[in-house]
Amino acid sequence: MSPQEQQRGSRGYSVPTGRPYALKELQSAVGSLGDHLKELYDGAHPTEYESVADALYTAFQTASGLAPAKSYTGCPEHPNGALDPEAPEGWGRCLICNDRRRLGLRAQGARAAAAAPPAAGEQRRLGYPVPDPPYTLQALRERLRTVEDRRFHLSLSSPPEEFVRMADDLHRAFIVARELSRPRNASGCSEHPGAPIDPDAPPGEACIFCAGRKRRAQRSAQTPEMLPRIRRGERRQLQRRFERPPG
Numbered sequence: 001m002s003p004q005e006q007q008r009g010s011r012g013y014s015v016p017t018g019r020p021y022a023l024k025e026l027q028s029a030v031g032s033l034g035d036h037l038k039e040l041y042d043g044a045h046p047t048e049y050e051s052v053a054d055a056l057y058t059a060f061q062t063a064s065g066l067a068p069a070k071s072y073t074g075c076p077e078h079p080n081g082a083l084d085p086e087a088p089e090g091w092g093r094c095l096i097c098n099d100r101r102r103l104g105l106r107a108q109g110a111r112a113a114a115a116a117p118p119a120a121g122e123q124r125r126l127g128y129p130v131p132d133p134p135y136t137l138q139a140l141r142e143r144l145r146t147v148e149d150r151r152f153h154l155s156l157s158s159p160p161e162e163f164v165r166m167a168d169d170l171h172r173a174f175i176v177a178r179e180l181s182r183p184r185n186a187s188g189c190s191e192h193p194g195a196p197i198d199p200d201a202p203p204g205e206a207c208i209f210c211a212g213r214k215r216r217a218q219r220s221a222q223t224p225e226m227l228p229r230i231r232r233g234e235r236r237q238l239q240r241r242f243e244r245p246p247g
Contacts, residue, residue, distance in 0.1 A: 019156055022066050026166075029059035030151045033144055042137055049181035052140070056174040059147075063170050067163035070128070128171040135179040143173035 036052045071079035075094035082095040091098055131139070147169045154162060187195045189207035198208040205211055 019066060022062055023154065023156060026059060026062045026066065026154070027151060029055060029062060030147055030170075033059070033147070037141065037144060040137055040140075044137070046181050046183055049177050053174060053177040053181045056170060056177050060167060060170040060174050063163060063167040064128075067167045068160045070164075129168050130175050131172045133179075135176045137180070140173060140176045140180065143169065143176055147173055 033052065033055055036055055040048060040052070069079070073079060073081050073083060073092065073094040075081065075092055075097055078094050078096050083093050084091075084095040084098045087093050087098055091101065131143070147166070150162075150166050150169060154166060187197050187207040188204070189195055189210055192207050192209045195207045195209050197206045198211040201208070201211040205214070
């Protein structure tokens with residue numbers, strides 16, 4: 001073993017700055033999720049899921065701060081740049097670097113043009129994962145169970161990959177809770193899914209916005225009444241509805 005390795009090993013493990021406090025906040029936030037989940041039941045109102053969604057988002061923000069920063073583009077030069085929706089096969093997903101390639105600016109984009117395209121797994125892992133529907137209370141409980149199991153294995157010396165997995169699991173659970181907290185389509189309208197119900201509307205037309213639009217369309221067109229033109233220097237005499245009291 002070289003002297004440098006011996007000196008590095010004698011120093012021990014250095015905890016990153018701020019990790020003890022952030023990890024304590026994460027443990028506390030995840031531990032309180034069980035109390036919010038106990039009050040939920042099948043058929044619960046969407047507003048009852050709002051507290052769970054808020055708590056999950058707070059825990060996710062803390063976990064994402066503990067995890068290494070993610071690259072949305074897979075580009076080391078522009079990790080948070082714009083994504084190219086029409087990236088050719090074999091190219092990266094960074095819009096800036098791809099525009100340089102298209103314009104042929106080799107002098108400015110030599111490093112981006114010469115760099116190998118990111119691996120397929122890196123291209124799929126853009127941002128944080130979003131689970132597929134259906135979003136149900138059972139799916140939320142399964143996500144939270146996974147988060148709770150992963151919480152017990154987190155410590156100050158955990159590798160960065162563990163915090164990345166924790167942030168991913170919290171984001172999945174947050175998406176499920178957020179979708180459950182959205183207003184349900186009680187009116188049956190595809191255009192206004194969260195619209196209030198019109199009690200006077202016929203069956204199948206309970207959307208208050210669509211019902212109001214239909215009533216306005218059925219009204220007969222009225223000819224507007226034109227007021228007489230006032231000559232210059234005259235004042236319009238308005239007819240009062242109520243007489244002014246004397247004095």
